[in-house]
Amino acid sequence: xxxxxxxxxxxxxxxxxxxxxxxxxxxxxxxxxxxxxxxxxxxxxxxxxxxxxxxxxxxxxxxxxxxxxxxxxxxxxxxxxxxxxxxxxxxxxxxxxxxxxxxxxxxxxxx
Amino acid sequence: xxxxxxxxxxxxxxxxxxxxxxxxxxxxxxxxxxxxxxxxxxxxxxxxxxxxxxxxxxxxxxxxxxxxxxxxxxxxxxxxxxxxxxxxxxxxxxxxxxxxxxxxxxxxxxxx
Numbered sequence: 001x002x003x004x005x006x007x008x009x010x011x012x013x014x015x016x017x018x019x020x021x022x023x024x025x026x027x028x029x030x031x032x033x034x035x036x037x038x039x040x041x042x043x044x045x046x047x048x049x050x051x052x053x054x055x056x057x058x059x060x061x062x063x064x065x066x067x068x069x070x071x072x073x074x075x076x077x078x079x080x081x082x083x084x085x086x087x088x089x090x091x092x093x094x095x096x097x098x099x100x101x102x103x104x105x106x107x108x109x110x111x
Numbered sequence: 112x113x114x115x116x117x118x119x120x121x122x123x124x125x126x127x128x129x130x131x132x133x134x135x136x137x138x139x140x141x142x143x144x145x146x147x148x149x150x151x152x153x154x155x156x157x158x159x160x161x162x163x164x165x166x167x168x169x170x171x172x173x174x175x176x177x178x179x180x181x182x183x184x185x186x187x188x189x190x191x192x193x194x195x196x197x198x199x200x201x202x203x204x205x206x207x208x209x210x211x212x213x214x215x216x217x218x219x220x221x222x223x
Binding site: 004006032034041042043045046049089091095096097098100101102104 | 143145152154155157160162168201205211214215
């Protein structure tokens with residue numbers, strides 16, 4: 001049973017436009033919600049996080065939104081750049097740092 | 112600066128053979144350590160995590176085991192590999208915050 005769902009396996013966006021990546025979860029007991037980015041043949045890298053007590057966190061071009069009532073997490077990238085092309089994983093973070101990841105969404109940003 | 116090493120990068124093993132994957136971390140003390148697996152078409156699945164030497168927590172029951180013989184060394188093992196053990200294995204470490212984890216380059220395991 002998937003606790004974290006990323007229903008779009010892929011997303012294609014034009015350079016300069018907004019990329020919106022979505023994630024739904026079922027378990028509300030986690031303290032942190034995160035996004036990781038992964039390039040082929042590399043390990044994931046931490047991108048941005050949000051605490052369960054907040055609804056928005058911004059870091060440069062990246063903004064994460066949390067809607068706890070809808071159990072929905074989203075990542076906005078504005079403006080999108082070709083170097084943003086990667087697989088993006090959302091994750092739920094537990095107290096021991098144990099993360100539950102979604103299956104990922106492959107973002108392609110076209111020049 | 113901290114670095115994390117994993118080896119080998121790729122591995123092809125027959126069904127029923129043993130497995131040993133090693134992960135080491137440099138530049139930090141008493142990190143939390145994690146083993147993840149990404150199977151084909153699936154997300155990253157946490158297999159084991161460790162908060163200290165000799166302390167291992169298993170997230171998914173299976174024929175794999177983990178050990179932490181030293182503070183910055185984490186080993187993933189199996190006595191007999193199954194076809195379903197094929198996948199991309201990733202080691203990670205974290206300090207504080209625990210959810211901000213740093214991943215190694217991974218090992219691509221193919222069981223034939």
